[in-house]
Amino acid sequence: MDYFFYPKSVAIFGSFRKGSIAREILRNVVEGGFEGKIIPVNPKGGEVEVAGRKFKVRERLDEGVDVSIIVIPAKLVPGLIRELKGLTKGAVVISAGFSEVGNVELEKELVEAAKEAGIRIIGPNCAGIFGVHGKFFGSFEVRVRPGGLALISQSGAFGGAALAMGNEEGVGFSAFVSYGNASDLDESDFLRYFADDPNTKVIALYIEGVKDGKKFMEALKYATSKKPVIILKAGKSKSGARAAQSHTGSLAGSYEIYKAVFKQTGAIEVEEMEELFDAAKAFEMYSRAGRRVAVVTNSGGPGVLATDKVERLGLEIAKLSDKTIEELKTFLPPQCSVKNPIDLIADADYDRYRRTIEVVCKDENVDSILVICVPPIFIPSEEIARAVIDAKCDKPIIVNFMAGELVRKGIKILEKEGIKNFPTPERAAKALYWLSSR
Amino acid sequence: MDYFFYPKSVAIFGSFRKGSIAREILRNVVEGGFEGKIIPVNPKGGEVEVAGRKFKVRERLDEGVDVSIIVIPAKLVPGLIRELKGLTKGAVVISAGFSEVGNVELEKELVEAAKEAGIRIIGPNCAGIFGVHGKFFGSFEVRVRPGGLALISQSGAFGGAALAMGNEEGVGFSAFVSYGNASDLDESDFLRYFADDPNTKVIALYIEGVKDGKKFMEALKYATSKKPVIILKAGKSKSGARAAQSHTGSLAGSYEIYKAVFKQTGAIEVEEMEELFDAAKAFEMYSRAGRRVAVVTNSGGPGVLATDKVERLGLEIAKLSDKTIEELKTFLPPQCSVKNPIDLIADADYDRYRRTIEVVCKDENVDSILVICVPPIFIPSEEIARAVIDAKCDKPIIVNFMAGELVRKGIKILEKEGIKNFPTPERAAKALYWLSSR
Numbered sequence A, B: 001m002d003y004f005f006y007p008k009s010v011a012i013f014g015s016f017r018k019g020s021i022a023r024e025i026l027r028n029v030v031e032g033g034f035e036g037k038i039i040p041v042n043p044k045g046g047e048v049e050v051a052g053r054k055f056k057v058r059e060r061l062d063e064g065v066d067v068s069i070i071v072i073p074a075k076l077v078p079g080l081i082r083e084l085k086g087l088t089k090g091a092v093v094i095s096a097g098f099s100e101v102g103n104v105e106l107e108k109e110l111v112e113a114a115k116e117a118g119i120r121i122i123g124p125n126c127a128g129i130f131g132v133h134g135k136f137f138g139s140f141e142v143r144v145r146p147g148g149l150a151l152i153s154q155s156g157a158f159g160g161a162a163l164a165m166g167n168e169e170g171v172g173f174s175a176f177v178s179y180g181n182a183s184d185l186d187e188s189d190f191l192r193y194f195a196d197d198p199n200t201k202v203i204a205l206y207i208e209g210v211k212d213g214k215k216f217m218e219a220l221k222y223a224t225s226k227k228p229v230i231i232l233k234a235g236k237s238k239s240g241a242r243a244a245q246s247h248t249g250s251l252a253g254s255y256e257i258y259k260a261v262f263k264q265t266g267a268i269e270v271e272e273m274e275e276l277f278d279a280a281k282a283f284e285m286y287s288r289a290g291r292r293v294a295v296v297t298n299s300g301g302p303g304v305l306a307t308d309k310v311e312r313l314g315l316e317i318a319k320l321s322d323k324t325i326e327e328l329k330t331f332l333p334p335q336c337s338v339k340n341p342i343d344l345i346a347d348a349d350y351d352r353y354r355r356t357i358e359v360v361c362k363d364e365n366v367d368s369i370l371v372i373c374v375p376p377i378f379i380p381s382e383e384i385a386r387a388v389i390d391a392k393c394d395k396p397i398i399v400n401f402m403a404g405e406l407v408r409k410g411i412k413i414l415e416k417e418g419i420k421n422f423p424t425p426e427r428a429a430k431a432l433y434w435l436s437s438r
Helices: A021-031 A074-083 A104-117 A156-169 A187-196 A213-226 A238-248 A255-265 A273-285 A300-312 A322-331 A350-362 A381-390 A404-416 A425-436 B021-031 B074-083 B104-117 B156-169 B187-196 B213-226 B238-248 B255-265 B273-285 B300-312 B322-331 B350-362 B381-390 B404-416 B425-436
Strands: A009-014 A037-041 A047-050 A053-056 A065-071 A088-093 A120-122 A128-131 A136-139 A146-153 A173-178 A202-207 A229-233 A268-270 A292-297 A368-373 A397-401 B009-014 B037-041 B047-050 B053-056 B065-071 B088-093 B120-122 B128-131 B136-139 B146-153 B173-178 B202-207 B229-233 B268-270 B292-297 B368-373 B397-401
Touching: A009 A021, A021 A037, A021 A047, A021 A065, A021 A136, A037 A053, A074 A104, A104 A120, A146 A156, A146 A187, A146 A273, A156 A173, A156 A202, A156 A273, A156 B300, A156 B404, A173 A187, A187 A202, A187 A213, A202 A273, A213 A229, A213 A255, A229 A255, A229 A273, A238 B300, A255 A268, A268 A273, A273 A425, A273 B425, A292 A300, A292 A350, A300 A368, A300 A425, A300 B156, A300 B238, A322 A350, A350 A368, A350 A381, A368 A381, A368 A425, A381 A397, A381 A404, A397 A404, A397 A425, A404 B156, A425 B273, B009 B021, B021 B037, B021 B047, B021 B065, B021 B136, B037 B053, B074 B104, B104 B120, B146 B156, B146 B187, B146 B273, B156 B173, B156 B202, B156 B273, B173 B187, B187 B202, B187 B213, B202 B273, B213 B229, B213 B255, B229 B255, B229 B273, B255 B268, B268 B273, B273 B425, B292 B300, B292 B350, B300 B368, B300 B425, B322 B350, B350 B368, B350 B381, B368 B381, B368 B425, B381 B397, B381 B404, B397 B404, B397 B425
Parallel strands: A009 A037, A009 A065, A065 A088, A088 A120, A146 A173, A146 A202, A202 A229, A229 A268, A292 A368, A368 A397, B009 B037, B009 B065, B065 B088, B088 B120, B146 B173, B146 B202, B202 B229, B229 B268, B292 B368, B368 B397
Antiparallel strands: A047 A053, A128 A136, A128 A173, B047 B053, B128 B136, B128 B173
């Protein structure tokens, strides 16, 4: 499927007048810096200018491309697919108006045409795809930063909102696929593909229901054997399942069965959208972590909140070795608490943080470190960020800088180094929980 | 205690050299627009300029003020308090170095001096206070927007981080008090005071432990009879309780006892910092809500997620009356779902949202409405925000606009009208849960 996510050439079929979806997609492809060939196609021909680049609109596709994005009226799609035989490897069908509104026959015709033409289909009724490391933004959704998360979404609108939220939350993406009606390629195919994609460190899946349970279970087993898979299953409650059915036509099936499958395959199920991002951020950084956590803080209260949450989640507050405690005492002021949670108190500076992290990291009783920083009064948060970055430590470090304006610069420096911030002590603790749940 | 939170005059005792805490507080008082008299005091005299205003530093306080803020070495505080007899009604002692580091005797001396002088004390070892509607920012912490939340925090650092986070989350504050060692006034006194403060709509309390359980329970009972009280109790786990003890000297006591007290008094206990703000935002807008929720959305997936969460929290997805369904059908396109969750689909505009909210609001089976808006492709989010604002509805409406850049303008318009946004469907659902838990 590399031709979908790392294409060398793309054709876009649709209307390119201002405000049209095809034009928005063309704009995204151009502005996203796609380096391959870009061919807009419309029987009426003409010209289109987006983002300062002028394109001749071809009346028909007359040379081979890797991927075609199709935004034309539903009833014309099967015919176009037949015409594209030998001219495109894959087609992303954005157009709606197929099985989701009862046009089951039209969708069947599309699938048969594609099979005959040897073309693989994503969609129809989808929001498109991103191959972020191939600089290919084949969707009208907001573009995202490159990173390790491949997001697979049954709901296009959920996907779009999730991309925008991911940008806010500091997530980096390797790919996005909204697969709509899954007439040909489905969630299972994408799970397998991203399991082997070298740019993808973690896969997140939003599903309401799957059609082929056996295929799904095997794909999930395969994917989880390669990398973490996070799943947000919608339609769990009675009313939710009913709504999902009318939304994607998914027979949501018994949630208990899904739950069992997730557990059996080692997939990580999250309950909320926010958790999906927190888990993804954690797995972009680390593939797993043990259960014994050391908390390092410059403020008692938030340290206590983190500690409460760590234990509530079934993780352990690590018991520091005597050697560690002795070593900490050699350089920490006597008002500091050298018991875990380790309170470096309000005037903790670069040195105090860095040395503490390094000493604690060497302790065999410690699997991971949760570093909290509330705005120090006379020390810029950048300095504490530097300490976290510079500390020599080969164990997972999860960071909670809070809050607002006062720590923004520190968070920015961390992000530049690939260290993602979790906005509350509890969410940081939960990040460690996800990491230890594999 | 109006002299603390709506003072007419303030004296600040400490060093006013650059970078000093007293100077930071003076700056906050001036920049915050305090309209009363401001008197910096230091035995060395001199001048201090902050935020473009020049002050003569008096060598001693020679006229009466409502409140004094004290940032001088701990051992000098009792003496100063004795000197202030008749000159100040209240004193906020920022200085640390009392019982929290074992100087129990010094704290006793302070309390006795204050009693003899007839001065009430907040602190010592605290971060100060804000009386936001009195434009009085008597703390070095970041200033906040005026609103309905009074935040009472045992931990100064938690308080500071919470204020900054509140700004990010769109919370409005009536007051803030960090009460430190609670040598005189404690959490119970503030609960009673804010219960009667007309600018306070909701009280949030961060505690690790209380000293006088009976007084606390009575104050809590009183406060909850007047308005919602949200509590974040830290030190619930074994390690957390131990850490709290070393942090604030609180004997956290059995969490089970606290839990019973919260339940018995009708206080709303939250588990996480983020929940504290979500609950506070909900209660800034509404004092309570029933349990039957209607979900209105322009996107199926997020609607399903909200529905799942509503039912998971033990609320109900309202069963719309036949009359409501018939009325919705008269103006909604046939592709829309008129069952709850009501899906207005992607091209929903101002009219569709406004009319739907108004029709649903009249349904006797509906207690509250959860409105979701993912970025519509060709409609600015401002338009949907206007629909929410303009809709005639006398029931609680909780809004989830998501996400990022694409809905920022809409959220801004909502906030201007006092409608707070919840960033995910699940957090919006939980807001309704808090509202229905009173």
